[in-house]
Each structure stands twice: as C-alpha cells, then as structure tokens.
Amino acid sequence: MQHIKRFFLELAYNGTSFHGWQSQPNAVAVQEVLEQALQKVFRRKVETLGCGRTDTGVHASQFFAHFDLPADLNFLAEKFLKSVNALLPTSIAVYRVIPVHADAHARFDATQRSYEYHIHYQKNPFKHHLSWQITGGLNLEAMQDAASIIKNYNDFGAFCKANADNFTNICNIYRSEWEETADGLIYHISANRFLRNMVRAIVGTLVDVGRGKLGAKDMHGIIQSQNRSAAGASVPACGLFLTQIHYPYI
Template sequence: MRYFLEIAYDGTRYHGWQTQPNAHTVQEVLDDCLSKVLRHPISSVGSGRTDTGVHASQQFVHFDVPEPLDVAQACYRFNRLLPADIVARQLYRVPDDAHTRFDAFARTYHYRITLAKDPFQRYYAYYLSRQPHVQQMNEAALALLRHTDFTTFSKVKGDTRHYNCSIYEAAWEQEGDQLRFTIRANRFLRGMVRLVVGTLLDVGKGKLTVAQFEEAIASQDRSRASGAAPAEGLYLAQVEYPADLFSKAAGDL
C-alpha cells in the first residue's frame, strides 16, 4: 500500500535531501525514523532534491507498506522520533501507482533576502548589505516566462536529459527590509533557482541590464550565468498534484 507523507525541514544541518555515502541527509534520517516506527524497511522517494543547506516548507515523499496505517497515529509517532528540524505534517493513502516526483505538475521555490544584518536569520535568509533595484529585477524575471530552455542556469555535470522547463511565475516582492523571490514551474534543473537568483541580483546591482539577462538565457551558455546565490535563502515552498490524487484511495483508509 502506498502513502504520501508531507514533510518540512530546516536544511541547515544536512548535506541536502538525497541519501549519499558519508553524508548526513534528510532522506537518511527520515527513512531511519519511518523504518523504526513502522517496523518495516522503508526507502522513501521524494518529490525533488534539495542541496546542502536548502530548506523545505513543503516536501512530499512516498513509501510502501504491507498493511494499512492509521494516518493520524502514524504521524504522531513519526514526530516523536524525528529530530526537531524535520516535521511530518500529514499522511495520505494514495493509489499504488502514485509517484511523488512524476505526478507533481508544479513546484514553487521561495528565495529570501534580508537587508538588515540579523544573527537570527543567518541560516534562513541571505544578507545583502545594499538595496538592489527590485523593479529592474522584476523586469528581468519576466524574461524567464518567455523561454523554455534553461541550459544557461544548469550545472555542467548531471544526468539531466533535457533543459526545458515551463516557468509560470517569477517575481520579487519587498516588505520593509525583507525581499522574497517566488518562482513556480513544472520542473527545475538541479541548482537552477540559485543560479537564476544570483544572476537576477546582478541585474539589481547594476552589473547586468535587463536585456543582457534575457540574452544570457537565449544564449544557452552556462558561462553567462552569475554565481549561485547562497543556499540558506532557498526554500522548496510548494509541490502541486492533481486535485483527485489524494481522494482516489480514500475508500481504503
């Protein structure tokens, strides 16, 4: 029987989401917890990967178990064993062929910047000492909606088969000394959001024009991207699925 588990985590202490040798990862800690609580070996599948130091205010994983679960009791037991920086929010019974990665039709990331030095935000927002030109960054961000090939914002190495993404939303908003960038798309390339943010910040600092930003996208040249923005400001904020996915298996609960 397949279940989707909605989780959130503070990525500060972890070398990203995905289990890897000789590294402390969110997936490793979560799978260990699930296996102990359910008394069954669990190997979860996440809706996507986050890099070292990146956070998730919403992430989904799926896993299989041989018997039905009491979803409320299971979440309670998960949270008793999970460390304070990972939380199990909700558990859903889903069809046995449901897949957290392949069934997601949109994902949203937020990138947070603080313009005021604050020791309590040092792991949760990128400190920028000078005010960037937000209007210019928003004009440049609109170019992301006009393109589909984002080779420019991809890492050189990886197993990516293609670099096409459909971006539905990309915009900056400012409230006081806090800036937040929201980007929503059907998929993202590994490291893409931080490269986009880093390059947009160069627009905001006057190092690139809006036209040069769009030219960089069109060039499909990785060397035209600026450096990646730091990990601590990035959050996987939302993963979206078809509305009926969580109701199809309701009769089995």
C-alpha cells in the same frame, strides 16, 4: 506476490544541518533520517522516494515522499504522526500521511513546483541560515523586469549546473517575480520542473541586475546563450525554500 499499499508523506525540513534530501555516503541527509524513523515505527525497512532533490543547506516548507507497506499492515494516521514526529529531530516535521493509488509517484506525478528565495539587508540573528544578507541597495524595478523576461523562455541551460546530466533543459515557468518585504526581498518562481541549481543561478543573475552589473534586457542574451558561464554566480543555499508541490490527486 505480496500486495502493497502506497502512501504519500507531506513533510517540511530546515536544511541547515543536512546534505540535501537524498541519502548519500558519508553525509547526513533528510531521507536517511526519515527512513530510520519510519523503520522504528513500522519495525521493518521502509524506503522512500522524494518529490525531488534539494542541495545542501536548502530548506523545504512543503515536500512529499512516497513509501510502500504491506496491504495487511494497518495503522492509525494520528498515532503514526505522533510516533514518527517524536523520533525525528526538530528540523524535520511530518504533517500528513495520505493513502494514494499503487502507481502514484511523488516525483513524476508532480505537475508544478514552487520555490522562494529570501534576501535581507540588515544583520538579523533570527534569519541566520534562513535568508541571505546583502549589503547595499538593489534596483528592484530592474530586477522585476529581468524576472518577467524569464517567463518568455523555456530552455534554461544557462542556469543549469555543469555536468548535471539532465535529459532536457526545457522547463515551463508559470511565475517569476519579486516581493518586497519590510527588510528585504523574496523571489517567487513556479514551474513544472527545475534543473539542478537553476533557482540559485537565476537569483544570482537577477541580483547582478539589481547591482547594475547587468541590464534587465541582458537576460535575453544570457538565456539564449545556453551557457552557464554567461549567467551570474549561484547564491548561497541558505535563502532557498521549496514551498509548494502540486499533484492532480491531492
């Protein structure tokens, strides 16, 4: 039996031109492009497994994936990073390669994940595809109240994409709050896990509160309903960033 070494890659990507992280037929995904670069560097097929999945157009300022190599294949981290980044498009960057124990798992070992959703008010060519432009004012105080209510619950079926086939809708939310910026807002949310499309559905519901379509306290009934149709529409993918992943050994 061949002995292997496992490594984590820390990377970031602008998801605008990708159909998410996970490789799929007839669409270009981040995983596919990364594995092609790794294959050229190591001159062998390299399969990666990511810390999660991001949807089409969603970005990641921090993302981890693991891969295995034969134990007798040695390489210098600095040289590897230079080589792989030279092969990757400007929309993907690899920052670190980290030796880990053989059973380390990029997805299942993550203890906390954090996302941001960016909103701006004024047309800005430098935020195109990186933030969602909203015209008209939002009631930030009401949105903040509604965001805080989310931390009182752990069953988020109301914000889960239909037919997502999750084994459970239970998520432990550690942070849920808005930050005001010079020209907009950033929503911060952290949890041990997220359901598919969950953050975009939550933000859409909070924006409905900000627009006066819902009251902040309506969030209780929406969450308790566990009904996706009770919540707001999902916001565009362009403003969503996966920003941080925590592991007990990194």
